[in-house]
Amino acid sequence: MSDPRRPRVLLVDDEEAITSTLGPYLERAGFEVVVAADGEEALERHTESRPDIVVSDVLMPGLDGRGLVRRLRQSETWTPVILLTQVDEASERAAALDEGADDYLGKPFLPSELVSRIRAVLRRTIGGRPLSAANLLLSDSLELDRSGRRTRVDGRTVDLTPKAVALLDYLMAHPDEVHTREHLLSALWGFEFAVTTRAVDHRVAELRRVLGDDAQRPRWIETVPGAGYRFCGRVVQR
Amino acid sequence: MSRVRITTLVAVGTPLLLGGLTAGAVVLARVNGSFEITVPLATVLVVTGALVSAGVWAGLGVRSALRAREEQGFAAGAQQEREAHRRFVARLDHELKNPVTAIRAALELDPDPSPSLGVAAAQAGRLANLIGELRSLSALETSAIERVPVDLAAVVRDETAAFSEDLEVRGSHRDIRVQLPAAPWPLPSVAGDADLLAVVVRNLLVNAAKYSDPDARIEIRGSEDSGFVVVEVADTGWGIPEAEQAHVWDELWRGDRARRVEGSGLGLSLVRIVAERHGGDVAVRSRAGSGTSVRVRIPTA
Numbered sequence A: 001m002s003d004p005r006r007p008r009v010l011l012v013d014d015e016e017a018i019t020s021t022l023g024p025y026l027e028r029a030g031f032e033v034v035v036a037a038d039g040e041e042a043l044e045r046h047t048e049s050r051p052d053i054v055v056s057d058v059l060m061p062g063l064d065g066r067g068l069v070r071r072l073r074q075s076e077t078w079t080p081v082i083l084l085t086q087v088d089e090a091s092e093r094a095a096a097l098d099e100g101a102d103d104y105l106g107k108p109f110l111p112s113e114l115v116s117r118i119r120a121v122l123r124r125t126i127g128g129r130p131l132s133a134a135n136l137l138l139s140d141s142l143e144l145d146r147s148g149r150r151t152r153v154d155g156r157t158v159d160l161t162p163k164a165v166a167l168l169d170y171l172m173a174h175p176d177e178v179h180t181r182e183h184l185l186s187a188l189w190g191f192e193f194a195v196t197t198r199a200v201d202h203r204v205a206e207l208r209r210v211l212g213d214d215a216q217r218p219r220w221i222e223t224v225p226g227a228g229y230r231f232c233g234r235v236v237q238r
Numbered sequence B: 001m002s003r004v005r006i007t008t009l010v011a012v013g014t015p016l017l018l019g020g021l022t023a024g025a026v027v028l029a030r031v032n033g034s035f036e037i038t039v040p041l042a043t044v045l046v047v048t049g050a051l052v053s054a055g056v057w058a059g060l061g062v063r064s065a066l067r068a069r070e071e072q073g074f075a076a077g078a079q080q081e082r083e084a085h086r087r088f089v090a091r092l093d094h095e096l097k098n099p100v101t102a103i104r105a106a107l108e109l110d111p112d113p114s115p116s117l118g119v120a121a122a123q124a125g126r127l128a129n130l131i132g133e134l135r136s137l138s139a140l141e142t143s144a145i146e147r148v149p150v151d152l153a154a155v156v157r158d159e160t161a162a163f164s165e166d167l168e169v170r171g172s173h174r175d176i177r178v179q180l181p182a183a184p185w186p187l188p189s190v191a192g193d194a195d196l197l198a199v200v201v202r203n204l205l206v207n208a209a210k211y212s213d214p215d216a217r218i219e220i221r222g223s224e225d226s227g228f229v230v231v232e233v234a235d236t237g238w239g240i241p242e243a244e245q246a247h248v249w250d251e252l253w254r255g256d257r258a259r260r261v262e263g264s265g266l267g268l269s270l271v272r273i274v275a276e277r278h279g280g281d282v283a284v285r286s287r288a289g290s291g292t293s294v295r296v297r298i299p300t301a
Helices: A016-028 A039-049 A065-074 A090-098 A111-124 A162-173 A181-189 A198-211 B003-028 B041-109 B115-142 B152-169 B194-210 B267-277
Strands: A008-012 A032-036 A053-057 A081-085 A103-106 A136-139 A142-145 A150-153 A156-158 A221-224 A228-231 B148-150 B175-179 B190-192 B217-225 B228-235 B281-287 B291-299
Touching: A008 A016, A008 A039, A016 A032, A016 A111, A016 B041, A032 A039, A039 A053, A039 A065, A053 A065, A053 A111, A065 A081, A081 A111, A103 A111, A103 A181, A111 B041, A136 A162, A142 A162, A162 A181, A162 A198, A162 A228, A181 A198, A181 A228, A198 A221, A198 B194, B041 B115, B115 B267, B148 B194, B152 B175, B152 B194, B152 B217, B152 B228, B190 B194, B190 B291, B194 B217, B194 B228, B194 B267, B194 B291, B267 B281, B267 B291
Parallel strands: A008 A032, A008 A053, A053 A081, A081 A103, B175 B217
Antiparallel strands: A136 A142, A142 A150, A150 A156, A221 A228, B148 B190, B217 B228, B228 B291, B281 B291
16 A cells, blocks of 8 residues: 555454454554444444444444445445445345445455455545445446446447346446456355356356447456456446 | 134034924924825936035045145145245354354464464365355345346356366366257247356266266256256266165255265255256256266246
8 A cells, every 4th residue: 555554444243253353363464453343333433533444244233234334325424345244145235235335245254355355445445435336337438327227338228137237337336456256256146156257257248248348459348367357447427 | 623614514514403403393393294205216316316426526625625725734834944944044154154254364363373273274164165155055045036038058068168178177087978959949048047057057067077987978968848948967977876866955965975075065956946946847867886867947938
């Protein structure tokens, strides 16, 4: 990070076993860690300590992780949030992404995975309303109406399968970032082992075909050899 | 006593009771004269036949009603059992994921892990995978699945090609043959989720290769059968003893011989659940020492 200050993480989980092990791990990885045991406490700690990012469990007594994101966003607070979830249905993940969480990680994860997620989210959030909280995303002639799940190219509505829309949504809301096929699978499909990563390749092929994007000279979705995919167009919100 | 049984008793008993009461009144009033009537034999036979028919019809009606109720009861019971099972898996998942996350974080805190901590980390990883797999299964049972036209023949060709490549890379070999109809017409589309159907084909191929010797033959056949597309994966592998065949679709079940090979025991459960979520079904034929055939039927679009 260019910022010499250690980024501050607000870690929210009602399980002491989690905060007492993940906390020290994150500190060792170069973060300053503030801990809260539920959503209400997290709101208080957030006001006091102004963290750079919030990492929160979903299921908690009182105010849960989703409620926490909603309350933060309602008060126009755009601190990025990563939810630690066991939500499996892709539709629920999408719904929660709509509510303004920035990313997801399913428990049980490797602590190193969490660190790389936190770094990725911090890199792309530079204050202000994040793309993941927007209703309409635009990149050149491509337009994604996130709440209506409608995609338009040159003003024309195009026909995409629900999973292709979800994938496009995720890529557009997280541009300029290389996503591994595994991460895209677990973030969007929810089935962590069942589906092979080629499922992602199939949907990317569908997106390119329908949107008219050339894989060799991509305007939007770029293949990063040996790594995964990246949305390479400039994305603005409206 | 249920309301239905009381109603039946009243309906059956009332005419008898009324008849008895009237007969009693007639006897008591000493007006018990004779009532004679001449009826042709043919009529008596017809009326008797009609009465017997009515009796048999009523009896059969009652029996089929009872059977229907019994079947409904079974179906409701099976439904409840499935639901309870799903809730159990969800709870298990919820109770396991936090400890495993904490164990993995705690193990990674040690900058210089001993070999025994390495074993603990590897086993925690194994538990994490199992939890993920159980969760995916339970999610599959309830989550909405995509319904778009899927060319199952293309899925079979794709998956078989990818699987053969994987085998080559691992330096293993099986004699894999794909047979898909072109005449009188190719396989029709099915309505479903292409990713999940690909997983079905892949799991069947993985099983066929896993439980067979090198150079065993694996045949993948596609066919159309009265409203269904049928995909059959057959192998000349180790086969499954008859006593074990009923359990192959159960979660975490592993056969005696399969236990020596790495696996979670969830592959075929997944195949079954995906087939059922598509409105289809699964069947297995196997002979120990000869081979196994697994057949999946998916309704056409």
